[in-house]
Amino acid sequence: MLTIERKRRKETLKAAIRKRDPQGVANVLILPEISSTSKGDRSKLNAGRYEEETLMDGDVDWSGVLKYLNEACYRASVGDISGCYEAQSSLHSALNHIFGGSNGNWLVLALQTACVNTHRTAVHADAREGREARNDHARLQNAVTLLQESFSKTLNDRTELKSNAPLSEDGSKKAGVLFIVNQLFSMYFRLNTLRLCRNLVLPVERQALHQQGKMGQMVTYCYYVGRLNMFEDQYESAEHNLDFALNHCHKDATANKRKILNYLLPVKLLRGRLPTQKLLQKYSLYEFLPLVEGIRNGDLRSFNDALLKYQDLFIRRGTYLLLEKCKTVCYRNLFKRVFMISERTQVPLPLMLKTFAYLGMPIDLDEIECILANLIFRGFVKGYISHTKRILVLSKRDPFPVSAIIIK
Numbered sequence: 001m002l003t004i005e006r007k008r009r010k011e012t013l014k015a016a017i018r019k020r021d022p023q024g025v026a027n028v029l030i031l032p033e034i035s036s037t038s039k040g041d042r043s044k045l046n047a048g049r050y051e052e053e054t055l056m057d058g059d060v061d062w063s064g065v066l067k068y069l070n071e072a073c074y075r076a077s078v079g080d081i082s083g084c085y086e087a088q089s090s091l092h093s094a095l096n097h098i099f100g101g102s103n104g105n106w107l108v109l110a111l112q113t114a115c116v117n118t119h120r121t122a123v124h125a126d127a128r129e130g131r132e133a134r135n136d137h138a139r140l141q142n143a144v145t146l147l148q149e150s151f152s153k154t155l156n157d158r159t160e161l162k163s164n165a166p167l168s169e170d171g172s173k174k175a176g177v178l179f180i181v182n183q184l185f186s187m188y189f190r191l192n193t194l195r196l197c198r199n200l201v202l203p204v205e206r207q208a209l210h211q212q213g214k215m216g217q218m219v220t221y222c223y224y225v226g227r228l229n230m231f232e233d234q235y236e237s238a239e240h241n242l243d244f245a246l247n248h249c250h251k252d253a254t255a256n257k258r259k260i261l262n263y264l265l266p267v268k269l270l271r272g273r274l275p276t277q278k279l280l281q282k283y284s285l286y287e288f289l290p291l292v293e294g295i296r297n298g299d300l301r302s303f304n305d306a307l308l309k310y311q312d313l314f315i316r317r318g319t320y321l322l323l324e325k326c327k328t329v330c331y332r333n334l335f336k337r338v339f340m341i342s343e344r345t346q347v348p349l350p351l352m353l354k355t356f357a358y359l360g361m362p363i364d365l366d367e368i369e370c371i372l373a374n375l376i377f378r379g380f381v382k383g384y385i386s387h388t389k390r391i392l393v394l395s396k397r398d399p400f401p402v403s404a405i406i407i408k
Contacts, residue, residue, distance in 0.1 A: 006070050010055060013066060017057045022167040026109035029065075029095075031072055031088065031117050034124055035079030060101070064094035072117075085118075085125040085139050092118045092146045100153045104169035108176035111150055115183050118143045123190075137191055144187050151180045155203060163212050177204060178213040178221055185224035197228050219245045219256075227263050230322065239267045258283045266322045269295060272329055272402065287313060295326060298334030301359040303327065331371055332380040335392075336400040345383075345394040352392075365390060 009028060016024030053070075055062040068091035075084035092114045099107050122143035126136050157173035165171055181200045188196050204210050210221050226241030242264040249257050265275060265288055274296055280288050287310040294303030307314070307323060314320035338355055339347055349365050356363050372392055375381040382395035 010066055014055060020106050020169060022106050022109045026113040029110055029113045032076050034076045034081055060098060065091055081125045081128050085121040088117050088121045089146060096149050105171035105173045105175050106167050106169055108167055111176055112179045115147050115150055115180055118146055119183050119187060140187060140191060147180060147184050154180060161212060174209060177209050178217040182217060182220045194228060194231060201225060215248055219248050223260055230263055230267055235267050235270060261285060262317055266319045269326045295330045295333060298330060298337045300330050300334055300361060303330045332375055345396055347392045349390040
């Protein structure tokens with residue numbers, strides 16, 4: 001049975017290479033689903049090793065790719081995930097070498113398939129071995145090197161990239177850049193090495209490669225760059241990129257839209273844009289409901305309770321500190337409600353002290369002055385504080401400008 005599969009795989013790969021069939025070569029390189037449990041003892045696993053086979057395409061030797069493809073497929077079928085990754089990484093290295101010396105971009109799909117396989121098998125191998133050796137990312141770190149080499153070989157091609165041009169022996173290898181960049185983004189975020197993302201963003205955007213390619217790839221790119229902007233406190237850019245990702249995501253990709261909203265909503269909240277209850281319910285983002293209502297009503301107690309309740313979830317996403325910053329908007333709306341109830345532009349600070357006491361959050365006047373001073377400095381409140389009289393003197397014209405929140 002194994003011999004028949006090997007022969008069929010070789011003939012299919014040979015025919016696809018001869019025809020310069022981009023999709024045909026890529027299809028042959030797709031690995032089977034990895035078995036969840038290892039079957040058999042080590043001696044039986046070793047029986048999967050194959051003898052050397054020759055596969056030449058003119059002067060180009062595909063023998064290594066074929067050998068390691070057979071090995072990786074067998075290892076995946078018997079559940080030897082570590083062996084599967086080792087074979088796949090060797091296959092990827094051999095394909096990188098062939099790709100670098102090939103004409104045109106007809107092997108772009110094959111390289112992208114290899115990148116996905118390497119990424120996937122590395123994650124599986126680390127997850128399974130991590131339970132035993134507590135070494136969670138050894139394979140993934142090794143896989144990053146292989147994908148970085150693939151990225152360099154696509155980016156450094158001097159042939160001009162033409163949008164929507166078919167893959168051929170005359171096309172630019174840059175057609176494969178964005179897909180590989182997205183794979184590397186995923187790996188960097190998993191490894192928490194976000195500093196390396198800039199090494200991808202700068203050359204890609206310098207050549208405007210992020211604006212060329214399939215819409216799905218552009219959406220994924222904007223999703224990761226938006227998250228990167230968010231962690232770098234570039235909230236306007238983060239909102240722009242995440243908005244693009246959400247608006248151009250496939251209408252039926254509900255799970256992907258939910259992922260985008262997990263990061264877009266905290267940015268929107270900080271910038272004073274509150275989502276509707278209908279939107280949150282549509283995408284099952286119930287953890288945001290009390291936060292949004294707390295900000296809208298200036299209900300600091302509800303906001304803090306919700307932040308504490310879903311703290312672990314927000315920390316895992318990396319959005320907790322950003323949501324903590326949204327408390328500033330909540331303060332602003334709370335003071336606005338006090339102003340509207342009192343109906344006067346000179347608001348005694350002791351009145352605000354009673355408000356905090358009513359919310360079950362007793363603080364002193366100095367703390368209230370500090371909060372107000374910060375809001376005034378940021379332009380969220382127009383007015384000044386009379387320290388001696390303990391009074392907040394508000395502007396008679398637009399004392400709580402909405403534009404100040406939206407712009408910042």
